[in-house]
Amino acid sequence: MNIELFIATRKEKGYSQKELAQGICTQATLSRLENNGQIPTLKILIQLCNRLELPLGELFPKVGTQNTQLRELLNQGEFYLITSEYESLRTLLEQLDLVEVTQAGLLLQYYYLLGFEMIFRQAPVTDVLFTFDKLLAEEHQHPQEIYQLLGYTGIGLVYLRESDLNKAEYYFNQVLERVYQYPTNTIEEVWKVLNMVFHCGLFYGEQKDYESSDGLFQYVFSLCAKNHVTYYLARAVFQLAQNALQAGQEKSRVLELLQDARAYAKVNDNQRLLKQINAQMQELTSTN
Structure with a gap:
């Protein structure tokens, strides 16, 4: 209860404790409310608030409002992640109060987003791994398997960046063994699985295992289509084009995939990817 607001309103209205309590309760009851937070019966509290013309609801925090706002911000951060707006993600995370995030029970999502943001800005390896260690430790205390798998994905990307392929493959295999069974009942779950x-898929493409990589990107495509999510379509089809190019497929096939990727990127206004696609298409069409 917001006792400070109650007292401030009483003083603003010009009531002494004795005057406000008159005919409703004893002054001692009102004093215990203001000084010790000892709330009287609801009937008395309503009468006091009515005399002050203070809506009762103003004295109590809106249940879940802070949590909802923080969750919406973190979901916005997740949207920045899937649309490759990493600078916006970093700015958003820097503005959050970690104490509030902890109290709201949202540390898992916070560490997951922070770890991936650190990967894409090329933060030091030890710092990134420490962030994912915190994610896994928090997940151990508050089990949510999806965040464990996201942590493994992030660690795999770190080792891939460091060209430690054996370690990277270990973590990606951990993900692949379970990710197909994970439910996608909400849009946020779909984003995480994607x-x-x-x-x-990127990892196996890097390993020139194009069959596995293509299969994974086709799965991304089907997930997007099934759940009406377009943001990964352009990236998935673009990577299929990279696989086709590296595997030595016909130029016409690569260009076809790039044209599809460009169409999806335009729909999503993914300017960063559009620049990559246009540059590659120009390079391919200018060579014999």
Whole structure:
């Protein structure tokens, strides 16, 4: 209860404790409310508030409002992640109060987003791994398997960046063993599963295992289509084009995939990816 607001309103209205309590309760009851937070019966509290013309609801925090606002901000951060707006993600995370995030029970989502943001800004390896260690430790205390798998995905990306392929493969395999069974009942779950499958596809493409990589990107495509999510479509099809190019497929096939990727990127206004696609298409069409 917001006792400070109650007292401030009483003083603003010009009531002494004795005057406000008159005919409703004893002054001692009102004093215990203001000094010790000892709330009288609801009937008395309503009468006091009515005399002050203070809506009762103003004295109590709106249940879940702070949590909802923080969750919406973190979901916005997740949207920045899937649309490759990493600078916006970093700005958003820097503005959050970690104490509030902890109290709201949202540390898992926070560490997951922070770890991926650190990967894409090339933060030191030890710092990134420490962030994912905190994610896994928090997940151990508050089990949510999806965040464990996201942590493994992030660690796999770190080792891939460091060209430690054996370690990277270990973590990506941990993800692939379980990610297909994970439910996608909400849009946020879809985003998380897409994130994992997409980056597993990137890994196997880097290893020139194009069959596995293509299969994963096709799974991304089907997930997007099934759940009416377009943001990963352009990236998935673009990576299929990279696989086709590296595997020595016909130029016409690569260009076809790039044209599809460009169409999806335009729909999503993914300017960063559009620049990559246009540059590659120009390069391919200018060579014999």
